[in-house]
Amino acid sequence: MTQLLFYGCLFVGFSPILAFYAMVVCRNSQLIILSIGGSFFWLLSMLVASIWWYIIPPMRTSFWFIIPFSIAIQEAFRYLFYRLYAWGFNNRPSLSQVQSQLQKQLKEKSINSSDQSETELQQQQQSSQQPNHQDINTRLETLSARPNHTLSSAAIGCGSGITYAFVMYGTIMWDSQGPGNLFSAACPTVSLFMISAILALCISLLHIAWNVIAFQGFRSKKYYLVAFVIICHYLISYLTLLNIKKSCEGSVVSIGIITILTIAFCFRTLLNSDSISKKVD
């Protein structure tokens, strides 16, 4: 593969998800930790899926069977990570809650300025698990709050998306170095790596969207969102089966359209949900 094609495929495959990572996740250290957690759980699911694939020899080449099991395992691990996340984070205040609490404290403090009321404040705050200190340091507290649920789920999705891109696409990219090129069976004129790069781009972005939607569904018990994610995942994977013999445009174009639609749906559910628009008193 020529250097030009190599770098082109590399950038096509990795840059959107890495840009998202650099601009959104790297800003906040808690998000980095969450993204590595998401990445770990996705890897675990892939390992389990690959063990399952390995030990059942007839399954090795019949993709109709590989796909359902792998996707089921991935979604199961996504749910598992959601349970872990909920267990760790549900009791901690979010940024907006902390800010509103601080405003309340400021108001109360300006009304009562005696020591006694401060101890009362302290007691109140102890019971509400808010930190207390003489100077109300907004920045400190806002930084110690958890990021909001949307950002957290996006970071987790980003982690699993990056791992997805590196493991599924990066592996074959590294093997592609050297002379010669590999062309896909369906489209003999386009390099296999370019098509895989475009698909990796779409699907890694989809990981973010799926994670946001799925966590919303788990959290607010709207299971139709979870069903949407699962169906979308299955649809995308089965569409990639078209790559084998039939046509590559069919898979790439339709997956691109589904990506755009899913991201739009994700935004729509976010706007309709209580993560962003609800005002906390």
Next chain:
Amino acid sequence: MSSSYLPLDPLSSSNNNEEDEYGENININDSIIINSQDVDGGNNNNNSSSSNINENTNLLANREGGEKISEEDLEEEADLEDFSHMIIAILKPVTITMLLVVWAVRKLSISNNLNSYVGITVYYNESSNDSTGEKIWGSLLNGLIFLVTILFTTVCFVFLYKYRCLKAIYTWLFLSVGVLLAATGGYIFLAILQANNLAIDYITFAFLLLNFSAGGIIAIFWYAPTILNQSYLIIISALMAISFTRLPSWTTWSILAIVSIYDLFAVLCPKGPLRVLVETAQERNETIPALIYNANFDPPPNRVQSPRSTNKSSSNSNNENEPLIEGDSDQQQDGDQPQQSQQQDGQEGQEEDIEIEEVGEQRRSLKLGLGDFVFYSVLLGRAALFDMSTVFTCFVAIVTGLFATLLLLAIFRKALPALPISIAFGILFYFLSSVFLYPFIETLGVYQVFI
């Protein structure tokens, strides 16, 4: 605290022996492992990631002692936030070292320079003709030899430290760092030149190496800009890790496993040489001479510290100020040459507490030992020899293990070894992905089926 130390020692750290793998002394590993295993009672000695983390948690413990409950919440919140900054601050140098090692290993292995050097230290030279049983047995033997050497050097070091032979320790350290940088650095440099088919004459080569290694000794043991000091420490870890990946593969895995198990025992069992070392250092209130990496990270500005400083007893503030002081004095030493400034900082410990808060721009420093760097990078280097997918898999596993260790540390609040969990995850993931995941991905990749 740093004032009671040798004037040579700007960062209150000194190298722990590094010896080259060429010879029989695998001191480097020992001392660096010492660093990673130091059980720190927590006051001022930061020698390894475990002890550093322990130091931080003891900080937390010290803060909580004797204070109002209301302040505890503040500290819990603040510490959790600091915690994530701390974790990321640890991650950066570890990632850089890993990247360097993976890059160098890939470059060198392609030109097949890698296995031309087989360690003289190994008892059993692997060859692919041997049966599996013999390979396992041989590699275990090699691992045990390694372990015994580490143990022996640790004990020597503890004796030297206990009987205050500081000159001997420093001579050892200086020579080790110099020899490591010059010999291993030179060898790897030569190998990289050969891999890229570049030529350089001996005179320039010698000149560069001399400057490199002398500069390294100065940067680590004396005053130098922080970036230079950190880069040299990273380079040292990378060089060591690259030389370890030259060991035969089974031996590498057995060494990793045996060293992590040893780490577990050395840190958690009460009678190890490391405990003696740390306790002696605590009694004398000195920092242990060790290879320490200073990771600076920005705390959130306007950290509220005044209530804590007014409420604290002096001993608590001493403990708390220690890392902060060392961080500040490190920053200051970039500019000021004289050591009196350092001593002054140590004495002004109490007042600086408030200063830190006001200045807002102050950076805290976290100290780590290099042993963990080396072993994580060795694992990744070995994974890189197989395929890049295993590199990424093992990277995620190691980092997750590191997070899990830090989490356990925050829960248990005592010293924990940083190696076992990460190395266990790493080895597990390596074998799982090389046996199961890699064929899976290859099959899917060729058919362009994405799951």
